[in-house]
Amino acid sequence: xxxxxxxxxxxxxxxxxxxxxxxxxxxxPLAPLVFSEVASWPKAQSDVKLGRIExxxxxxxxxxxxxxxxxxxxxxxxxxxxxxxxxxxxxxxxSKLHYHALxxxxxxxxxxxxxxxxxxxxxxxxxxxxxxKIDPGQFHRVCxxxxxxxxxxxxxGGRPKIRG
Numbered sequence: 001x002x003x004x005x006x007x008x009x010x011x012x013x014x015x016x017x018x019x020x021x022x023x024x025x026x027x028x029p030l031a032p033l034v035f036s037e038v039a040s041w042p043k044a045q046s047d048v049k050l051g052r053i054e055x056x057x058x059x060x061x062x063x064x065x066x067x068x069x070x071x072x073x074x075x076x077x078x079x080x081x082x083x084x085x086x087x088x089x090x091x092x093x094x095s096k097l098h099y100h101a102l103x104x105x106x107x108x109x110x111x112x113x114x115x116x117x118x119x120x121x122x123x124x125x126x127x128x129x130x131x132x133k134i135d136p137g138q139f140h141r142v143c144x145x146x147x148x149x150x151x152x153x154x155x156x157g158g159r160p161k162i163r164g
Contacts, residue, residue, distance in 0.1 A: 007098060008145075035086070
């Protein structure tokens with residue numbers, strides 16, 4: 001049974017980027033802050049020295065957690081636990097291919113879904129950025145899921161290149 005994808009061509013590129021980055025936490029406004037804090041947090045407790053610039057980092061975390069404790073809200077704690085697991089298991093961003101495709105598209109065309117390059121050129125740029133070897137058929141499906149419109153390749157009659 002095929003599960004419904006959270007990506008939609010009708011959604012904005014920003015919304016699809018959030019889904020690719022934070023997965024099920026895409027709608028949570030705390031997700032960018034929590035994931036970035038967890039990903040950039042020092043590995044050893046001795047690396048956090050109070051009385052220096054790290055005080056601001058600790059304060060930002062306490063601001064989130066104390067508010068959650070006062071409101072008896074377990075959501076931020078669950079978000080921190082999921083972020084720790086995602087960073088520990090290298091599952092961040094959630095969908096690496098979608099993430100890199102959206103990032104490359106944003107660098108080429110900002111918020112527009114009409115890209116000024118052909119799909120094969122776009123795929124090569126995403127492969128270079130991500131370091132992944134991408135199947136052309138899979139990449140075509142990803143571009144369709146995200147709603148990207150690439151220039152047609154006049155040499156191939158507008159069809160996507162099948163073999164990389």
